[in-house]
Amino acid sequence: MVGRYRDHVTAISDGPLSLTMTEAEERFALIDVERYDVAVDLRGLFEGEVLEATSTATFRCHRPGASTFVDCTGEVTHATLNGVELDPATASDGRLPLPDLRADNVLVVSSRQTDTASGHGIQRTVDASDKLVYIWTSFEPDHARRAFANFDQPDLKAVHAFTVSAPDTWTVTSNSAHTAVDHLPDGGRVWRFADTPRLSTYVTVFNAGPFYEIRERRGDHDLGLYCRQSLKHLLDRDAAELFELTEQGLAWFGDKFGAPFPQEKYDQVFVPDMGGAMENWGCVTYGDGLLYRSTPTHSQRLTLASILLHEMAHMWFGDLVTMKWWNDLWLNEAFATWASTWAAVGATKYRDGWATSLAGGKLEGYRVDMGPASHPIRGEVPDVSQAMANFDAISYQKGQAVLKQLSAYVGEEAFLAGLQVYFRDHAWGNTRLEDLIGVVGAAAGEDLSSWESAWLDRAGTDTLSLEGGTLTATGPDGDPPRPHRLDIGCYAEDGDGGLRHVADVAVRTDGAETAVTLPDSDLRIVNDHDLTFAAARTDRASLDLMLRRAGALPDAVSRALTVATAYDMLVKGELSSDDALTCVLGVLETEKVTGVVEPFLRLASLIAGYYTPVDRLAEQRSRVADRAAAIAQAEGELQQGALYALASNATTPEHFAQLDKVAADNIGLAWRVAASRAARGEYDPEVVEQLLERDPDPDAAMSGLIVRASRNLPEAKEEAWHALYVDQSVPAGLVLGTLIQAFWRPEQREVLIPFTARYLEEIPKLAGGGMLKVFGLIGGMFPGVGDQEFLDAATAMARSEGVDPTVRAALLGGVNTLVRGLRARGELA
Numbered sequence: 001m002v003g004r005y006r007d008h009v010t011a012i013s014d015g016p017l018s019l020t021m022t023e024a025e026e027r028f029a030l031i032d033v034e035r036y037d038v039a040v041d042l043r044g045l046f047e048g049e050v051l052e053a054t055s056t057a058t059f060r061c062h063r064p065g066a067s068t069f070v071d072c073t074g075e076v077t078h079a080t081l082n083g084v085e086l087d088p089a090t091a092s093d094g095r096l097p098l099p100d101l102r103a104d105n106v107l108v109v110s111s112r113q114t115d116t117a118s119g120h121g122i123q124r125t126v127d128a129s130d131k132l133v134y135i136w137t138s139f140e141p142d143h144a145r146r147a148f149a150n151f152d153q154p155d156l157k158a159v160h161a162f163t164v165s166a167p168d169t170w171t172v173t174s175n176s177a178h179t180a181v182d183h184l185p186d187g188g189r190v191w192r193f194a195d196t197p198r199l200s201t202y203v204t205v206f207n208a209g210p211f212y213e214i215r216e217r218r219g220d221h222d223l224g225l226y227c228r229q230s231l232k233h234l235l236d237r238d239a240a241e242l243f244e245l246t247e248q249g250l251a252w253f254g255d256k257f258g259a260p261f262p263q264e265k266y267d268q269v270f271v272p273d274m275g276g277a278m279e280n281w282g283c284v285t286y287g288d289g290l291l292y293r294s295t296p297t298h299s300q301r302l303t304l305a306s307i308l309l310h311e312m313a314h315m316w317f318g319d320l321v322t323m324k325w326w327n328d329l330w331l332n333e334a335f336a337t338w339a340s341t342w343a344a345v346g347a348t349k350y351r352d353g354w355a356t357s358l359a360g361g362k363l364e365g366y367r368v369d370m371g372p373a374s375h376p377i378r379g380e381v382p383d384v385s386q387a388m389a390n391f392d393a394i395s396y397q398k399g400q401a402v403l404k405q406l407s408a409y410v411g412e413e414a415f416l417a418g419l420q421v422y423f424r425d426h427a428w429g430n431t432r433l434e435d436l437i438g439v440v441g442a443a444a445g446e447d448l449s450s451w452e453s454a455w456l457d458r459a460g461t462d463t464l465s466l467e468g469g470t471l472t473a474t475g476p477d478g479d480p481p482r483p484h485r486l487d488i489g490c491y492a493e494d495g496d497g498g499l500r501h502v503a504d505v506a507v508r509t510d511g512a513e514t515a516v517t518l519p520d521s522d523l524r525i526v527n528d529h530d531l532t533f534a535a536a537r538t539d540r541a542s543l544d545l546m547l548r549r550a551g552a553l554p555d556a557v558s559r560a561l562t563v564a565t566a567y568d569m570l571v572k573g574e575l576s577s578d579d580a581l582t583c584v585l586g587v588l589e590t591e592k593v594t595g596v597v598e599p600f601l602r603l604a605s606l607i608a609g610y611y612t613p614v615d616r617l618a619e620q621r622s623r624v625a626d627r628a629a630a631i632a633q634a635e636g637e638l639q640q641g642a643l644y645a646l647a648s649n650a651t652t653p654e655h656f657a658q659l660d661k662v663a664a665d666n667i668g669l670a671w672r673v674a675a676s677r678a679a680r681g682e683y684d685p686e687v688v689e690q691l692l693e694r695d696p697d698p699d700a701a702m703s704g705l706i707v708r709a710s711r712n713l714p715e716a717k718e719e720a721w722h723a724l725y726v727d728q729s730v731p732a733g734l735v736l737g738t739l740i741q742a743f744w745r746p747e748q749r750e751v752l753i754p755f756t757a758r759y760l761e762e763i764p765k766l767a768g769g770g771m772l773k774v775f776g777l778i779g780g781m782f783p784g785v786g787d788q789e790f791l792d793a794a795t796a797m798a799r800s801e802g803v804d805p806t807v808r809a810a811l812l813g814g815v816n817t818l819v820r821g822l823r824a825r826g827e828l829a
């Protein structure tokens, strides 16, 4: 899954008992599930909130006479085991006891689920513009049990055959292709789907509604794209690129992993009210915020491409071969994140993926890893409710970087050879981390056990510092540093402001100090090409040159590494925001690689808007706006992103004049300009009315809310607060992120301070309420302003007993970021 790159996860814990690892091990030792035949009736969702299902599980028991339980959190209405009636009243805490098993068993459980509005496993949404109803399911980690009775743990894989009854006007999609659609005597149609291969329950799916559908045949595959009717024009706009990326990705992974995707049908379904995307086998779902309502920027297209490839990589890593238990879920996500960048660079037009990822997501990995909420990549998961606790930039971004480091450490050839063995030997099965490390180590002829524990069992980031001929590595915790394979890039000044690449010196560190022999050069870049995950510090002379002249470096990854280093130094208090901004803007002056321009502009906006003393905000934003304005002058794929950056930093009449010229034909930009003006006290309700009339987006009302929320007025913030926390009507994804940015503005501190206390008051009401709430309303909405009193209160809440670990991590991470911001702003000692 993803969101920033997090696949969709529906909930943390929701009442029923959470399966423990021990229980899962016991059940795995006791039974083998052969197949599920699941008849689902969605007709009760056309106007109501009732999903009915009858699940027939065929399974073997290794100890006849023993007992176990099946998971079902809906209301059990009828059940038989081997023809014998079971009392539905024995079901409690989401479990139905199964006594006296035979060697061969057939279990039939009928159940009803009426909770279809909270995003827990099953979501029913009514489109605001045309009142059409859409249903999607998303079962990770243990929500299949909300839809139908099953043994909901990843290592009890089985064939699934879905039969779905739905209203006449609905289309149904599921993992496999449908084999028949028949009319039902009592109304509606029944969709029969072919048997799936052996899958974990959490990657099964069914989606339904009056979808708009486009199909195309590419290579050996029959590709389908779906969205709600009101977004049809957007899917038409993006379909060509989506089909092309899908074809390129399937070919790349099939070839490199030595195993083609085995099913002809590969569907991708865009659904409302979903925050990320989910790797259901053969039927990936995406939040339809990814069908961007305005012309997408280059960076937005790249985001969608990355998510598409991330979910596709899961078809192999996650779906074909699955972790035995949720403690290796991080590996699923780290792998899919790594594989998506690797495939984007190797197989698509997005060839600058590594530079883009360094300038964007990887910084988030460093940010989390430097705070108290960091944790080792690998952790204990005693029960399923803990599976998502560490689902953050450590799993995704640091995890990706560590796999990239592993590939560099053993060489890509050995890494890929190991992967091919892994997919061949474990197809349709389950594995642990050591199975992967074992085959990679074998292919490389190297024992990776100490590498594994050093990289996976310790939190925090090593620092690599170059001084003279010595590279010093320090661990984050006083313990010895990890082993690193890195390059030191050496460059010489060429006299006209340019930098000439002299050599790359390959280094493999072992211990704290490594002697390196470097050629004559003026600038040395530690971790050039970004092979490892570490804070990089070069010598003083190199640093000055690097900060001033990074734009002259010949490679985009080197430039991104420089910018990342400047940012790292800023947040650690080693560099002023002025100097950091000068470095980024200097690079942007000449940057031609499209994949990094927007991430650099975003970083520049962040430095100017978050890490700058309030009395200098306007001046620094104006510098960013000037640069964005210059980039926006040129037509092409960078224009839209540059205009957005200009809109959010606009300060002078010239900036607004340039924006107004194009905003008339650019609704996404027009909304941003209106928000920017509103933040400056130039709110015009008539403009909002006109934009609402112009905008075909079914969710356009949210854009109006964002404009109003930008104002420096208590009632403006109050309205947004109500939508966020009382109505909870703000869709996850881009809209929520934009609203959060509009809400917290450091220069509106006075109006905002009362909301910092109210933020903490909301948290107990939200905990346990699903990923959208934890990541969006707790993590995302963490205040952008604050004082010592708030920081103390937030820390105390995070540290108090019984706090959900995901909430704790969100709070501690937020405190850490805010403290760094307040220090850079001079608001905190």
Ligand SMILES: [Zn+2]
Pocket (backbone or CB within 6 Å): 001, 002, 006, 007, 279, 310, 311, 314, 332, 333, 336
């Ligand atoms: Zn994922």
